[in-house]
Amino acid sequence: MRFKWILSVVCLVLLDQGIKELLVNSEFRVINSGAGFGLGGAWGQMWQLIVIILLLAIIIKFKFNWQTGLVTAGGLANLIDRVRWGGVVDYLALSLLPRFNLADCLILAGLIGLM
Numbered sequence: 001m002r003f004k005w006i007l008s009v010v011c012l013v014l015l016d017q018g019i020k021e022l023l024v025n026s027e028f029r030v031i032n033s034g035a036g037f038g039l040g041g042a043w044g045q046m047w048q049l050i051v052i053i054l055l056l057a058i059i060i061k062f063k064f065n066w067q068t069g070l071v072t073a074g075g076l077a078n079l080i081d082r083v084r085w086g087g088v089v090d091y092l093a094l095s096l097l098p099r100f101n102l103a104d105c106l107i108l109a110g111l112i113g114l115m
Contacts, residue, residue, distance in 0.1 A: 002064050005064040005065075005068075005069050008066075008069050008073070009069050009072050009073045009076065012069075012070070012073035012074075012077070012106060013073050013076050013077045013080070015102065016073070016074075016077040016101065016102045016103045016106070017077060017080060019091070019101075019102060020077075020081065020089040020091070020101065023089070023091045024085070024089055026091075028091045028093075029089050029090065029091045029099075030089075030090045030091075030099045031085055031086065031087040031088070031089060031090075032087050032088045032089075032090045032098075032099070048079060048082050048083070051075050051078065051079050051082075052079070054075065055071070055072055055075045055076070055079075058071050058072070058114075059072060066110075066113065067110045067111075067113035067114045068110065068114075069110070070106045070107065070109050070110030070113065071106070071107050071110035071111060071114075072110075073103070073106050074102075074103040074104065074105070074106030074107035074108075074110065075103075075107060077101075077102070077103035077106070078101075078103045078104070078107075081103075088101065088103070088104075089101060090104075092105075
């Protein structure tokens with residue numbers, strides 16, 4: 001079970017990072033230094049610490065299920081962005097929402113699944 005969980009997380013992170021790599025120099029992307037969906041302002045490195053603490057807490061509390069896999073994959077993908085680009089690379093846009101990315105969708109789906 002843990003191997004499948006880890007493999008799934010790694011594959012989702014690689015998918016997200018691959019999309020971002022393709023789009024990082026395009027007009028479709030925005031570097032977001034705040035939280036998901038354009039929220040949180042410019043907290044800078046504080047978000048990195050918050051993400052690490054939340055990921056550990058979620059894994060410890062809820063174990064290795066699909067919901068924590070989605071949250072972990074999304075959190076790790078966005079954490080990689082923060083270290084690599086100084087913020088999260090957002091590239092999806094819907095008319096009423098701020099820009100977001102696949103990792104944000106994974107986090108949201110996982111959190112909804114945990115409820």
